[in-house]
Amino acid sequence: MTSSSTTSLPGLSADDSLLLLRASAELSFSSLLITGPDHRIIYANPAFCRMTGYSEDELAGQNPAMLQGPLTEQSVIDKMRNALDKRGSFTGSTINYRKNGRPYLVEWTISPVRDDHGQVRYFLSIQKDITQLQAEQSTGNLFAKAIDAAYDGIFITNQDGVIEFANQGFEIITGYAPNEVVGSKPSILKSGKHDKTFYKGLWRHLNAGLPFRAMVTNRHKNGDEIHCQQTITPVKNAEGRITHFISIIKDMTDRVFEELKLREQASHDPLTGLLNRRGGEIELDVTLMQALEKESPFSVLMADIDDFKAVNDTYGHATGDDVIRIVADILMDETRKTDKCVRWGGEEFIVLLPFCDRSKAMEIAGNIRTAMAGTDIPDVGRVTLSVGVAESGPDDTPASILERVDQQLYSAKNKGKNRVVAD
Known part of the structure; x- marks a missing residue:
């Protein structure tokens, strides 16, 4: 990035251009930081101040290293310095610290601003606090792993009843691997033990946005009957429209057989x-x-x-x-x-x-x-x-x-x- 001999934007005067650029920086949701060649802070926009907890006056003249702490990865800082020395630009992420001492995960890009002679006059850093995003991604990954590792069978269908996801527990209970059922409908498990009245009641609950729970006799891939406690829950979007159905099946076959055995013994x-x-x-x-x-x-x-x-x-x-x-x-x-x-x-x-x-x-x-x-x-x-x-x-x-x-x-x-x- 190079500076121009004129500070005017096309169609605007120099003063108007500076006013507009200043307003853009002030109103930006992204955190902006400008340092000189000596890496001392010259300007920090309000978003940067909100992210770090420091005022612009407290930041002025300081080295951004003031934001580093025990969890800051030194290897990332070393790469940054090396990149700035060689290429003049850098993109990375690490842990920084707010004024109150709380750490946050920051992702930032540093670009040099050069004059007409190619000399670095400033460094412009655009930064983003990605702590919440990382937490959500980590939680999402953990959630997905937990679902897949669950012993109970879990499968998700779209609003048309087509299976989009099935976990390992589903395979353990039904014998069908996830890749065998994705794209199919749950009717693949039908045993023929339930009549039209049963399914009519099921859809009456689901179409009303209510969860449905019942003991269901399904059919294993090998042809055996499996007795399952099944819960089907509608999932709605922000507009209240049903987009998916989550089904959880718990294999109760052993318990059913035990109850039948006890009933047999009693009668x-x-x-x-x-x-x-x-x-x-x-x-x-x-x-x-x-x-x-x-x-x-x-x-x-x-x-x-x-x-x-x-x-x-x-x-x-x-x-x-x-x-x-x-x-x-x-x-x-x-x-x-x-x-x-x-x-x-x-x-x-x-x-x-x-x-x-x-x-x-x-x-x-x-x-x-x-x-x-x-x-x-x-x-x-x-x-x-x-x-x-x-x-x-x-x-x-x-x-x-x-x-x-x-x-x-x-x-x-x-x-x-x-x-x-x-x-």
């Missing part, structure tokens, strides 16, 4: 794997409600092992348990997938037959009785079953239908056992 008989009495009572309530809604009957079978006490007394309880397991297997083999088999207690069993009338129930009961009677049990021989059958009526309650099927079982026992009796 199933450990010896046979059939529903226990508590589980059977719940299923009976459900079956009765379904029958009333559909105005279609269902049937109940009640089966009892004939002379089971004699088996226990003669062959021991371990053999008795084997017989009970065999009965359970026959019940499962001879009933439909929709039927519910229950170990009602001891050697007594119940089978719930939804949407099944008396005639079909008699057929199923007959097959069960025949299969049991034809089974040769090691050390025991043949063991038989007595079975009662009852078809539901429009006025039935769980207690009333159980009472009727129990009466039919009692009748089968009284008529000689190893038979089926229906109401």
Whole structure:
């Protein structure tokens, strides 16, 4: 940069030019500092004074080295001096100190102002406090690293639902690497376990600017179901318009399986794997409600092992348990997938037959009785079953239908056992 023999700007007088240049410096948001060839401060604009905390009078005649301190990088200062000696200009950044002793990160450019003979008359330094910018960048980098390192899956979509970012936790949970899903939609994870009503509720929340949280069954890349606690939060811009959605998925599969296991243990008989009495009572309530809604009957079978006490007394309880397991297997083999088999207690069993009338129930009961009677049990021989059958009526309650099927079982026992009796 060289000075001119005239200080006038095109179209302006010398006085007006100086006035305008002075005003530009005074009003500039950038910090300006002018030093002489000896690096003593000649001029500091208001922005520089605000940045450093020093007044122009306090700065006048001082060397800018007054702003240096313990954290100022000497290597940067050495490079600056070397550059000014060789090229006359320098750009760099380091830590300087305000008047109150607080450090700040400054980025500055120093350019020489030469006269018509090429001699350096002044140095013009334009400086900027980048402390906040650096902090934001550092925080942003740290934030990005934290998100990527999070164990929970995090992915971000645009307003059209296209994935723009996915972290490593997403890959751990879903099996999909980030580069496999960026540009796709979250429907890649759909398991088919949720109906239209579920997604309608989801979008009603999101379009209203509200976060949505639910247990969601997703599909892993390998095809397995993954049970996730998922939170989706809309992100709005300054105008209040939704621009992105942030989704956080937490893998709850192990917990869900554990809960299912506990529920299984609470509702199933450990010896046979059939529903226990508590589980059977719940299923009976459900079956009765379904029958009333559909105005279609269902049937109940009640089966009892004939002379089971004699088996226990003669062959021991371990053999008795084997017989009970065999009965359970026959019940499962001879009933439909929709039927519910229950170990009602001891050697007594119940089978719930939804949407099944008396005639079909008699057929199923007959097959069960025949299969049991034809089974040769090691050390025991043949063991038989007595079975009662009852078809539901429009006025039935769980207690009333159980009472009727129990009466039919009692009748089968009284008529000689190893038979089926229906109401």
